[in-house]
Amino acid sequence: MYNKKVLQHFKSPHNFGKIKNPDGIGKVGNIICGDVMWIYIKIGNNKKEEEIIKDIKFETYGCVAALASSSMVTDLAKGKTIKQALKINQEEVLKSLNGLHPIKMHCSILAVDALLEAIYNYLIKNKRIISEELKKHHERIEREEKIIEEKYKEWTQIEEKIHDSKE
Amino acid sequence: MKIIKTYLDYAATTPVDPRVLKAMLPYFTEKFGNSVSLHTFGQEAKKALEKTRSIMAKALNAKDKNEIIFTSSATESNNLAIKGIAFANKNKGKHIIISSIEHSCVLNSAEWLEKQGFKVTKIKVDKYGLIDPKEIEKAIKKDTILVSIIHANNEIGTIEPIEEIGKICEKKKVYFHTDAVQSFAKIPIDVQKMKIDLLTASSHKLYGPKGAALLYIKKGTKIEPLIHGGGHEFGLRASTVNIPAIVGFGKAVEICEKEMKKESKRQIKLRDKLINGVLKKIPDSYLNGHPKKRLPNNTNFRFDYIEGEAIIMDLNSYGIAGSTGSACSSEKLEPSHVLLACGLRPEQVHGSVRLTIGRWTKKEDIDYLLKTLPKTIEKLRKLSPYVQ
16 A cells, blocks of 8 residues: 555655644645645854745644655655745645555645745745746635635534644 | 563454464365366365355354355455345345445445445444444435344444344345455354344454455345355355365354353453553543443554654654555545544544553553553654644
8 A cells, every 4th residue: 555655755744743832834635535734934044144934844734645645755855945836836745756546646635735835834824926837726616615615514613623723 | 762562453463363263274185186076086075065054053043054255355255145145135225224334345335336326324423433323224215125233333342233233134024235354254144143144254353364255144134245166165155166265264153152251251351450550651642432332352442632653653663563544545545434434523533542451451551551552652742733
């Protein structure tokens, strides 16, 4: 089911946990479907005065593939400029993990979604210009969330209660 | 840490008992005959087949050994029972009753029959997975031809009141089938006392080989075969008979029946140690299924805030084998229908784990599990956004 690399990231995930006062948070997935990923980012500057992802952490509820994808996407993004990080895609995550079973492909998409949402969140908060591509990406995630929320209305209310009691 | 191999998935399948293997071996080589041949080779095989039929009849307290037919799997037996009864009795009616916690081979057979014009009622269960026989009585209509209820559920181990259900079906003159795959030769079954018309059992769940199963069909039951051919198994299941596997199945049942009392007592002790240990050691953990009306070898838990496949794979890295009802581990990415039927929310189902013990489970295995599982749960909860 899983290759060595995936299992390594699952057993010893990189960059897990929270960042206090993050500059951006990306929250994707749905507990009803079985995968939830939260990515926190802290932004800094490199020597060329470009904005970079200085620190990145994840919290994930999900299976082996979801946890490994989260670990991998945070590894890929750490230290990159925002411009470079926005180029990280599903193929890159998959390739770095030496592949996932077709049934688990969505986990790698979710991980990229969480990263891009965290960056989107940072850019919006700081009133930056957002590229058409990123905007479209964000709108797609919002649309998908709405579909799931509608589908599982009854369950989602319970889920919010769990969130509230835990936060 | 030293990795000890700890198999806690006996409800999925079991290793073949060495005594069973020994009994099977001659039937691969010197006693290889086809049970329908007239010569000595064939008759030797035939004799072994009929002896096994008698063992099964005795274990079930069937009236006649010819009420037992052998198939290749429990899935096949359940398909034959449900579709076979439906096809043979469609002139009487087209209504079938099952429960919402049947094994998928019963569920999918019934759902397939729906597409062929039959009507299916699924009886609901309570939070422990128990069926109320009164609900079945209420659901039986004039055109009901079959009630099929699992004896003990494969995921949560809940034992259903099948004797009461059997009596209702007898009174209402409806065929009663039970899927006894998890219970046969593990807890007492008496087809006459329990008023069972058809019963499914399988070899590989009770330390026999894979590839053998049975269907008990009470004399006089109207049933159509699904596999047509050379008239084997009283014309109900054509195919060259898999003698080695069936001989193994027979030996396995003999051993189980002989050791049942002592073994179930031993397993219940281990099971309760496992249940109490997990619930005591792990916060936000719960037992799925009935606390008392439960198979001696079954435990099923759910853990809040984490997902079951990750639990199973982390345990696997410590040499412990278990299973989960999480959607993430299923081919269809759907959470367990059994746990949903018990009223659990999908996220609770995702966090569920089944650990089933067996003949070779020792106290040390439970101790090792109780040492390892809390660490696994704690580690995964650290990664979860739902835990502070």
